[in-house]
Amino acid sequence: MPHLKQLDRSATLAFCPEKLPGNVPTLIAAGTVAGAVDMTFSTNSVLEICSLDFANGSELPSVVGSVQAPDRFNRLAWGQRLSSDASFPSMGLLAGGLADGSVCLWDPALIASKSDGRQPLLAKMQKHTGAVKGLEFNTFSPNLLASGAADSDLCIWDLAKPATPSLYPALKHILASSSTNGTTVVWDLKRQKPVISFRDPNSQRRASVLQWNPEVATQLVVASDDDRSPTLQMWDLRNSVSPLKEFVGHTKGVLGMAWSPHDSSLLLSSAKDNRNICWDVHSTDILCELPPSNNWNFDVQWCPTIPGVFSTSSFDGHVAVHSLHACTLPKITERVNADLSVTHQASGETVPLKKAPVWMKRPCGATFGFGGRLVTFANHRVTAMDASGQQVQRDQGIVTLSQAVRSLRVVMMQVVTERELVARSEAFEAAIAGGDKTTLLSYCEVKAKAGKAADVSSMQPGASGSQEDGETWAFLSLLFEAAGAHAGANGSAAGVAPGMGALNLAGSTTTSPTRLHGASGTDGGSATSFFAGQDDDPDFFDKLPDEGLMPNGTSAPATPLRRSAGGADTAHAGTKPAAAGESERGSGAGALMPQLSSLPDMSMEMEDEIQRALIAGNYETAVESCFKANRLADALLIANIFNSSDLYKRTMHRYMKRCPKPFMQIVRANVEGDFEALVRSRPVGQWRETLALLATYTQQEDWTRLCDLLASRLSLAGQHHAASLCYICAGNVEAVVAYWARSLAAAASRANTDSSAASRAAAAAASQAQLEELQGCIEKAVVMGLATGNKKASGALADLVTRYASTLAAQV
Structure with missing residues (x-):
C-alpha cells in the first residue's frame, strides 16, 4: 500500500491536535494495541511520540520520545492545550484507555523532551472494571474527557488539574454512546439521563464505532462490525425511527471510522474486508479508495493539522500515514524479490478523485468580466445555527445568517481605474449626440482654446504638443462654420474653405475667417495678407x-x-x-x-x-x-x-x-488657372500662404485635390503636423487618421522606453498620458467624420477604435 510514513508495530494512534509553534513537524502518539502480538511475542506496552517530517525522505517516522505504559491500549486520545491555565501542559494531554480498565494521563511535552527526572505519567484513573473501549476529549472544553468501558460504565472526567482528575457531575453538552447490543444512546449529562435511544429495527447488529456529524448537530453515523450488516448508517435525532442514509460498500464488518475535520463531506472507514473507503457523505457514494491492504485496519484517524493526511493501523504490525491523493494512484501490487525485499508496482489506469476536497478548492477567487465587472467569492469558516439551535462550524462561501437561513452570495462589483477617461468619454458622447453642428462647433472651439491656453501658460515640455492639438481643433472647428464664402478667381461665391479661419501667416493659431476670405471675389481682402498690408489705391498703376x-x-x-x-x-x-x-x-x-x-x-x-x-x-x-x-x-x-x-x-x-517677380507667380496662376503648378513650385515652408492662396482663388471642386497635393509635399518634407492640417482642409479622413495613429504609436513607444528605467509613479503617469492621447485621437477622428459625412472606416481608424473600445469597456 502506498504511504508517506510507516511505523512497523501494531499500535493505536493519535495526532497532535494543534500545530506547534515554529517549524516543528506534526507529532503523532502510538501506543501498543491490545489483542495483537508481534513476531517476538512481547507483552510490553510502549507509548511513543514520533515526528512526521515529510521533508525527510525516510519512510520511518523519527521517534522523539517513549515511555512504558502500565498495560496495552484500546484507545488513545490527544487533547488540546487549555489556554486559560498557564500550568496546563503546553502540548495538551495524552489519554490512554487501557485493557485493564484504567485511564492514564501523560504530558506529551515531557515525553518528547525526555525530561530530566520528571514523570510524564500525570495520573492513572481507575474507575472502570472492564477494558476501556471508548475515549474522547470534549472539543469545546479540552479539560473534559469521556470514557466508556466494557462494563457499560460511562465516565466524564474533569482534567483541569491533571494530577488530581475528578468525575464531572454535570455537563451542558450532549454525549452519545453505543453498545454491543446495537443500541445507541444520546445522553444529556446536565440532567444525567438519556435523551433518546435508537437501534436498527431490521437487524440485531452490534455497534462498533460512531461519529457525530461536524456540520449538523442532530446527525451521527453508527457503524457495525457485524459481518451480516457491514454498513454505515446515518441517523437524524429528529426522526430516529429509521436511518436517514446508509453507506453500502464494505463486505465485512466495519472496525474504524473518522470524519474529516477539514471537509465535513468526507468520511473514512476501514473494515475486515481489508478495504479503506472514503465516502461522500452527501451522496453516500464511494469517493475514492486506497488499494486493499494485507490485513484488517482496525483504526483510521485524520490529521487535524494537515488536510488530506490520515493514518491507518493494522493487525499485521504496521501503522501507516497516507495522503488522500494516494487514492488517485493506480492499483499497487507487491512483488517479492530474490533477496526477499518487497517492491510496490502500479498496475491499471489512474483513477482521479470524483470531486475535489474543500481544502483543494480556492479559498477565494476573482475574475474580471466584460465592462470592468469584477466577480469575487470567498470561502470562510463560519459559525451557523442548525435547526436545533446548536452552533456548528461550516466551510461555506460568503453567507448571510438570519433565522437559521443561509444564502450563498457571489459579489459582483464595478472597478473603475480611469475615471478621467470615463468622464471625457461621457462628455464627448453628449457633445456628438444627435450630430448637432452647433454643439460640435462649440466643442471644437473649447478644445482649441484649451490647447492654446496650455501652450501659453508655461514653457512645459508638453507645450508644443498642446499647441499642435489646439491648432488641430481650430481647423476642425472651421469645418462646421457656415458663415463666409470661398470666392473663386472669377468672383463667384462658393462654399466656405474649410479650416482657413485658423490660419495666421505670422504663425498664430487663430484669426478671423474674413482675414483670408472676402465676401466676394472682387473684395481683394486676402491680397492684403500677401502684400504686407498695403492699402488698395485705384490710381496704383x-x-x-x-x-x-x-x-x-x-x-x-x-x-x-x-x-x-x-x-x-x-x-x-x-x-x-x-x-x-x-x-x-x-x-x-x-x-x-x-x-x-x-x-x-x-x-x-x-x-x-x-x-x-x-x-x-x-x-x-x-x-x-x-x-x-x-x-x-x-x-x-x-x-x-x-x-x-x-x-x-x-x-x-x-x-x-x-x-x-516672386508675386507674379500668384498673378500668373490666377490668370492661367494653373494653381497646381503654384502648389508644386512654392516653398513648403510657406505652406500657410499657399493654403491661403488656394482658399482665396480656387473653386470648391479644385480645393480638395490641391489641399491633398500640398499635404503630400509637406509629408515628404517631414512636416507631418502641417500635412495633417492640410488633410483636414481636404476632408481626407483616412490620411489624417493614419497620421494620428502613427503619432500615438510613436508616443507610446517613447513612453515605454522612458518608463522602463523610471519609477512606478513615472510609469503610471506615462500610461495616463497615453490614454489621454488615445481619447483625443478618437474624438478628432469622430468629429472629422461627422463634419465630412465620411462613414467609411479605414484600417488605422478600426485599430484605434478597437483599442479604445477595449480600454473603455474595462471601465464602464
Missing part, C-alpha cells in the same frame, strides 16, 4: 515710376527730348522719363494721338510706327512696338483699351514673362 516698367527692375534708357515732325516733344538723353500713367485714356485712336507724341524713352521712328499702327487700327503691331521699346505699361494700356480677341491676355502673359 498711374503712380508707378518709369524705372519699374523695365524687366528685372532696370530703368529705361534715357533719350533727350526733341521735336518730332508732327510737332510733338520726345525725350532726349539725360532727361528724366515721365510717368507712364500721365497719358489720358480715350475712347478712340484720335484721342490717343496727342498723348502718344509725348511718350518718353522712344525714338522718333518707334513713335511713328506706333502711331501708324494705331491710326491703321493694327493694335497688335502697336503692342509689339511697345514691347520692342520696353514700354510695357503702354503695351498693357493699349491692349486693355483695344482688346481684340485675346490680345490683352496674351499681352499679360508676355508681361509676366518679362517681369519674373
Whole structure:
C-alpha cells in the first residue's frame, strides 16, 4: 500500500491536535494495541511520540520520545492545550484507555523532551472494571474527557488539574454512546439521563464505532462490525425511527471510522474486508479508495493539522500515514524479490478523485468580466445555527445568517481605474449626440482654446504638443462654420474653405475667417495678407515710376527730348522719363494721338510706327512696338483699351514673362488657372500662404485635390503636423487618421522606453498620458467624420477604435 510514513508495530494512534509553534513537524502518539502480538511475542506496552517530517525522505517516522505504559491500549486520545491555565501542559494531554480498565494521563511535552527526572505519567484513573473501549476529549472544553468501558460504565472526567482528575457531575453538552447490543444512546449529562435511544429495527447488529456529524448537530453515523450488516448508517435525532442514509460498500464488518475535520463531506472507514473507503457523505457514494491492504485496519484517524493526511493501523504490525491523493494512484501490487525485499508496482489506469476536497478548492477567487465587472467569492469558516439551535462550524462561501437561513452570495462589483477617461468619454458622447453642428462647433472651439491656453501658460515640455492639438481643433472647428464664402478667381461665391479661419501667416493659431476670405471675389481682402498690408489705391498703376516698367527692375534708357515732325516733344538723353500713367485714356485712336507724341524713352521712328499702327487700327503691331521699346505699361494700356480677341491676355502673359517677380507667380496662376503648378513650385515652408492662396482663388471642386497635393509635399518634407492640417482642409479622413495613429504609436513607444528605467509613479503617469492621447485621437477622428459625412472606416481608424473600445469597456 502506498504511504508517506510507516511505523512497523501494531499500535493505536493519535495526532497532535494543534500545530506547534515554529517549524516543528506534526507529532503523532502510538501506543501498543491490545489483542495483537508481534513476531517476538512481547507483552510490553510502549507509548511513543514520533515526528512526521515529510521533508525527510525516510519512510520511518523519527521517534522523539517513549515511555512504558502500565498495560496495552484500546484507545488513545490527544487533547488540546487549555489556554486559560498557564500550568496546563503546553502540548495538551495524552489519554490512554487501557485493557485493564484504567485511564492514564501523560504530558506529551515531557515525553518528547525526555525530561530530566520528571514523570510524564500525570495520573492513572481507575474507575472502570472492564477494558476501556471508548475515549474522547470534549472539543469545546479540552479539560473534559469521556470514557466508556466494557462494563457499560460511562465516565466524564474533569482534567483541569491533571494530577488530581475528578468525575464531572454535570455537563451542558450532549454525549452519545453505543453498545454491543446495537443500541445507541444520546445522553444529556446536565440532567444525567438519556435523551433518546435508537437501534436498527431490521437487524440485531452490534455497534462498533460512531461519529457525530461536524456540520449538523442532530446527525451521527453508527457503524457495525457485524459481518451480516457491514454498513454505515446515518441517523437524524429528529426522526430516529429509521436511518436517514446508509453507506453500502464494505463486505465485512466495519472496525474504524473518522470524519474529516477539514471537509465535513468526507468520511473514512476501514473494515475486515481489508478495504479503506472514503465516502461522500452527501451522496453516500464511494469517493475514492486506497488499494486493499494485507490485513484488517482496525483504526483510521485524520490529521487535524494537515488536510488530506490520515493514518491507518493494522493487525499485521504496521501503522501507516497516507495522503488522500494516494487514492488517485493506480492499483499497487507487491512483488517479492530474490533477496526477499518487497517492491510496490502500479498496475491499471489512474483513477482521479470524483470531486475535489474543500481544502483543494480556492479559498477565494476573482475574475474580471466584460465592462470592468469584477466577480469575487470567498470561502470562510463560519459559525451557523442548525435547526436545533446548536452552533456548528461550516466551510461555506460568503453567507448571510438570519433565522437559521443561509444564502450563498457571489459579489459582483464595478472597478473603475480611469475615471478621467470615463468622464471625457461621457462628455464627448453628449457633445456628438444627435450630430448637432452647433454643439460640435462649440466643442471644437473649447478644445482649441484649451490647447492654446496650455501652450501659453508655461514653457512645459508638453507645450508644443498642446499647441499642435489646439491648432488641430481650430481647423476642425472651421469645418462646421457656415458663415463666409470661398470666392473663386472669377468672383463667384462658393462654399466656405474649410479650416482657413485658423490660419495666421505670422504663425498664430487663430484669426478671423474674413482675414483670408472676402465676401466676394472682387473684395481683394486676402491680397492684403500677401502684400504686407498695403492699402488698395485705384490710381496704383498711374503712380508707378518709369524705372519699374523695365524687366528685372532696370530703368529705361534715357533719350533727350526733341521735336518730332508732327510737332510733338520726345525725350532726349539725360532727361528724366515721365510717368507712364500721365497719358489720358480715350475712347478712340484720335484721342490717343496727342498723348502718344509725348511718350518718353522712344525714338522718333518707334513713335511713328506706333502711331501708324494705331491710326491703321493694327493694335497688335502697336503692342509689339511697345514691347520692342520696353514700354510695357503702354503695351498693357493699349491692349486693355483695344482688346481684340485675346490680345490683352496674351499681352499679360508676355508681361509676366518679362517681369519674373516672386508675386507674379500668384498673378500668373490666377490668370492661367494653373494653381497646381503654384502648389508644386512654392516653398513648403510657406505652406500657410499657399493654403491661403488656394482658399482665396480656387473653386470648391479644385480645393480638395490641391489641399491633398500640398499635404503630400509637406509629408515628404517631414512636416507631418502641417500635412495633417492640410488633410483636414481636404476632408481626407483616412490620411489624417493614419497620421494620428502613427503619432500615438510613436508616443507610446517613447513612453515605454522612458518608463522602463523610471519609477512606478513615472510609469503610471506615462500610461495616463497615453490614454489621454488615445481619447483625443478618437474624438478628432469622430468629429472629422461627422463634419465630412465620411462613414467609411479605414484600417488605422478600426485599430484605434478597437483599442479604445477595449480600454473603455474595462471601465464602464
